[in-house]
Amino acid sequence: MIDAANTTANVPPDIDRIDRVVATLREQKLDAVFCCLPSHVLLLTGYWPVMANTVALFTADGSVHLLLPEDEEEIAAQMSIAQRATFQPGSLSQITNSKKAIAQPLAHLVASLGLDSARIGVELHGTLAPVSYLAQSHLGSTLRDIVQDAFPQIVLISADDLLVRLSMAKTPRELDRLRLSCKLAQAAYEAGSTELKSGSVEPRAAEFFRSAYAACPARKQAVCTDAFYFCMSGANSATAHAAYARTRTRTIEPGDLAMIHCNSQADGYWTDITRTYTCGQADAKQTAMRAAILEARQAALARISAGVVAAEIDKAARDVLAGRGFGENFKHATGHGVGFSAANHDAIPRIHPKSTDILEIGMTFNIEPAIYIDGYGGMRHCDVVAVTDHGAEVLTDFQNTASALELAA
Amino acid sequence: MIDAANTTANVPPDIDRIDRVVATLREQKLDAVFCCLPSHVLLLTGYWPVMANTVALFTADGSVHLLLPEDEEEIAAQMSIAQRATFQPGSLSQITNSKKAIAQPLAHLVASLGLDSARIGVELHGTLAPVSYLAQSHLGSTLRDIVQDAFPQIVLISADDLLVRLSMAKTPRELDRLRLSCKLAQAAYEAGSTELKSGSVEPRAAEFFRSAYAACPARKQAVCTDAFYFCMSGANSATAHAAYARTRTRTIEPGDLAMIHCNSQADGYWTDITRTYTCGQADAKQTAMRAAILEARQAALARISAGVVAAEIDKAARDVLAGRGFGENFKHATGHGVGFSAANHDAIPRIHPKSTDILEIGMTFNIEPAIYIDGYGGMRHCDVVAVTDHGAEVLTDFQNTASALELAA
Numbered sequence: 001m002i003d004a005a006n007t008t009a010n011v012p013p014d015i016d017r018i019d020r021v022v023a024t025l026r027e028q029k030l031d032a033v034f035c036c037l038p039s040h041v042l043l044l045t046g047y048w049p050v051m052a053n054t055v056a057l058f059t060a061d062g063s064v065h066l067l068l069p070e071d072e073e074e075i076a077a078q079m080s081i082a083q084r085a086t087f088q089p090g091s092l093s094q095i096t097n098s099k100k101a102i103a104q105p106l107a108h109l110v111a112s113l114g115l116d117s118a119r120i121g122v123e124l125h126g127t128l129a130p131v132s133y134l135a136q137s138h139l140g141s142t143l144r145d146i147v148q149d150a151f152p153q154i155v156l157i158s159a160d161d162l163l164v165r166l167s168m169a170k171t172p173r174e175l176d177r178l179r180l181s182c183k184l185a186q187a188a189y190e191a192g193s194t195e196l197k198s199g200s201v202e203p204r205a206a207e208f209f210r211s212a213y214a215a216c217p218a219r220k221q222a223v224c225t226d227a228f229y230f231c232m233s234g235a236n237s238a239t240a241h242a243a244y245a246r247t248r249t250r251t252i253e254p255g256d257l258a259m260i261h262c263n264s265q266a267d268g269y270w271t272d273i274t275r276t277y278t279c280g281q282a283d284a285k286q287t288a289m290r291a292a293i294l295e296a297r298q299a300a301l302a303r304i305s306a307g308v309v310a311a312e313i314d315k316a317a318r319d320v321l322a323g324r325g326f327g328e329n330f331k332h333a334t335g336h337g338v339g340f341s342a343a344n345h346d347a348i349p350r351i352h353p354k355s356t357d358i359l360e361i362g363m364t365f366n367i368e369p370a371i372y373i374d375g376y377g378g379m380r381h382c383d384v385v386a387v388t389d390h391g392a393e394v395l396t397d398f399q400n401t402a403s404a405l406e407l408a409a
Numbered sequence: 410m411i412d413a414a415n416t417t418a419n420v421p422p423d424i425d426r427i428d429r430v431v432a433t434l435r436e437q438k439l440d441a442v443f444c445c446l447p448s449h450v451l452l453l454t455g456y457w458p459v460m461a462n463t464v465a466l467f468t469a470d471g472s473v474h475l476l477l478p479e480d481e482e483e484i485a486a487q488m489s490i491a492q493r494a495t496f497q498p499g500s501l502s503q504i505t506n507s508k509k510a511i512a513q514p515l516a517h518l519v520a521s522l523g524l525d526s527a528r529i530g531v532e533l534h535g536t537l538a539p540v541s542y543l544a545q546s547h548l549g550s551t552l553r554d555i556v557q558d559a560f561p562q563i564v565l566i567s568a569d570d571l572l573v574r575l576s577m578a579k580t581p582r583e584l585d586r587l588r589l590s591c592k593l594a595q596a597a598y599e600a601g602s603t604e605l606k607s608g609s610v611e612p613r614a615a616e617f618f619r620s621a622y623a624a625c626p627a628r629k630q631a632v633c634t635d636a637f638y639f640c641m642s643g644a645n646s647a648t649a650h651a652a653y654a655r656t657r658t659r660t661i662e663p664g665d666l667a668m669i670h671c672n673s674q675a676d677g678y679w680t681d682i683t684r685t686y687t688c689g690q691a692d693a694k695q696t697a698m699r700a701a702i703l704e705a706r707q708a709a710l711a712r713i714s715a716g717v718v719a720a721e722i723d724k725a726a727r728d729v730l731a732g733r734g735f736g737e738n739f740k741h742a743t744g745h746g747v748g749f750s751a752a753n754h755d756a757i758p759r760i761h762p763k764s765t766d767i768l769e770i771g772m773t774f775n776i777e778p779a780i781y782i783d784g785y786g787g788m789r790h791c792d793v794v795a796v797t798d799h800g801a802e803v804l805t806d807f808q809n810t811a812s813a814l815e816l817a818a
Binding site for chain 1: 446460478481504533534536538541542547549550553612624628652655672750754762764
């Protein structure tokens with residue numbers, strides 16, 4: 001079952017990522033780290049698991065391992081340079097479950113790497129994680145229990161903070177993957193918005209964009225990709241400051257604001273994008289909202305630079321909106337980390353009034369100035385940006401003017 | 410923050426479910442049970458959480474409680490009779506996280522119910538859980554840690570098996586909700602298949618069905634609903650026996666088999682449905698595959714009755730396929746539990762050759778006879794069924810003949 005010689009040569013190794021993980025493990029005096037949350041598996045190995053019962057193990061000397069269900073091996077081979085071992089989640093000859101299926105091969109892997117009395121980092125606490133398949137494994141404490149039961153000499157340390165810190169700044173290769181993910185979403189925005197008009201119910205409106213995503217030829221550049229699109233129109237868009245997006249059954253009417261929110265992923269790299277359209281020519285109120293939001297966006301983007309405290313980015317956007325009379329209507333932070341995470345407001349850097357996070361080159365996050373007016377509607381413009389050595393790179397630099405966002409009624 | 414008097418009268422209580430949970434808690438000598446996996450929260454309270462950081466608590470005297478993020482309260486009020494308390498996951502004035510946000514209100518709830526030295530069941534082990542939003546909380550051991558740290562006198566017991574057993578047989582009300590969920594998926598199959606033809610790439614083909622789901626007027630009968638549709642065509646459909654469904658970028662050609670798989674949910678009740686179409690008139694091989702599968706389906710359905718060992722249902726289908734020369738091509742079990750779970754092959758009852766599970770009235774599962782021929786294609790027909798006092802009720806009794814599944818090329 002274990003075959004340590006099956007690395008594939010198709011994928012170039014991300015040397016920057018390997019170096020960073022090795023340096024962190026040495027600094028923390030850990031012999032290895034292992035995890036199963038999909039975004040952490042992606043971080044350590046380049047593979048975005050389907051069922052989330054894949055275990056990633058990374059040693060302090062830089063060897064990278066995946067223990068995954070045999071059904072997923074073909075996909076993993078296309079994404080990751082990790083050495084792969086497989087387990088069989090079930091068969092016609094036996095009924096099993098993830099814990100039973102994983103326990104023996106995982107113990108074998110740990111022993112074969114001489115880690116049976118090592119000091120190892122492991123996920124202990126919960127988090128908010130993006131999910132791309134309809135069902136996912138919640139291994140919870142199962143992973144920790146398997147390893148500790150098999151090797152009582154192993155010292156297990158929480159690796160939660162370590163994994164969070166490693167996730168903040170992307171390597172050049174990871175940033176390239178996130179750019180592709182954003183390009184796919186952009187293509188769907190551009191095609192989908194030509195179909196959007198009043199008379200559509202919200203789920204149908206969201207489907208214009210998702211269908212466009214499905215038809216996008218560039219999706220062939222990803223091994224696995226999918227997108228969630230949401231539509232919140234009229235008064236429904238005023239409540240889009242909730243922690244989750246929600247498409248309901250309202251019919252879009254002429255003159256409405258129609259907010260289209262997207263979280264999409266290509267091979268596990270997640271976007272977080274919003275565009276708000278006016279259905280028909282914008283009226284005076286909508287024009288004022290638009291001008292304030294686009295100016296707040298520019299102010300935030302202009303402030304982005306390595307070394308800046310994240311709260312200052314938030315302040316730049318918030319001051320513009322307050323100055324134009326919309327201070328109370330901007331109900332959430334200006335942004336949060338995006339890439340390994342999607343809708344996680346806790347992801348670093350938090351572009352929040354109280355945030356002391358310091359921007360670093362390679363950090364990716366969203367900038368989402370917004371105005372929510374109860375009973376009337378909401379407007380949000382959300383971009384994915386990266387910190388470069390010359391300021392902000394906007395990975396979603398499309399449909400960013402008032403005229404581009406004004407549709408036929 | 411805690412308001413124990415805010416029950417809503419809009420939703421009728423599911424007395425059968427309450428009685429069953431109370432009886433089980435008393436039998437297990439537990440004062441209460443608490444959990445956070447969405448399907449378990451749904452089981453205990455009728456609420457299907459969005460972000461999966463909702464905690465459900467059910468006491469042995471039948472009082473039902475939700476501790477949920479304040480953003481979700483309006484939705485929960487439409488689905489659940491539980492008493493609701495809320496927490497605030499974050500705000501402009503503070504940066505927090507789920508653990509910090511939940512700890513104090515959860516401790517308050519436990520204390521207010523006099524459970525501070527009780528014997529309480531809690532989720533400990535991992536499982537495979539269906540997910541309906543793009544990001545979900547993995548609380549993992551956080552929930553257990555919060556309670557144990559706050560109340561060292563509480564005895565925490567694994568409630569994993571208890572929750573699995575309670576999930577097996579649905580109450581009449583739960584079965585009604587699952588019927589609605591299946592009806593929505595049926596409407597999308599019927600409308601989507603009129604658009605399906607050769608020349609479409611797989612993601613586009615899947616979107617015909619998802620778009621139809623989005624446009625379905627009956628979705629207004631659910632508070633929250635969504636569907637995953639997958640298309641696997643030609644040789645791609647031969648690998649659809651993997652643990653996960655996968656839409657790729659192949660273009661459907663005339664004469665192909667086109668397998669459309671669906672997992673959808675209405676208010677958290679999940680379906681698991683497959684139909685396989687022929688694009689153009691079926692040839693002799695496809696006709697033979699179809700006849701074998703439909704006969705295997707009938708044989709399995711005819712064998713379903715309370716008290717029957719699940720392995721016998723599997724054998725009924727498997728014997729038909731073997732007798733027609735497709736024994737080696739039926740590569741998975743005939744079914745598994747569906748409803749609170751979706752794509753979980755471990756969900757009881759397991760309709761598997763080695764299963765000793767005994768069918769009970771109210772159990773819901775799928776019946777999915779299939780033939781996979783490497784390099785050529787696969788055909789699967791998957792229905793959701795319930796065990797009633799007069800045998801099987803098929804909740805997805807549509808497009809179940811060779812002629813209904815033969816499309817224009």
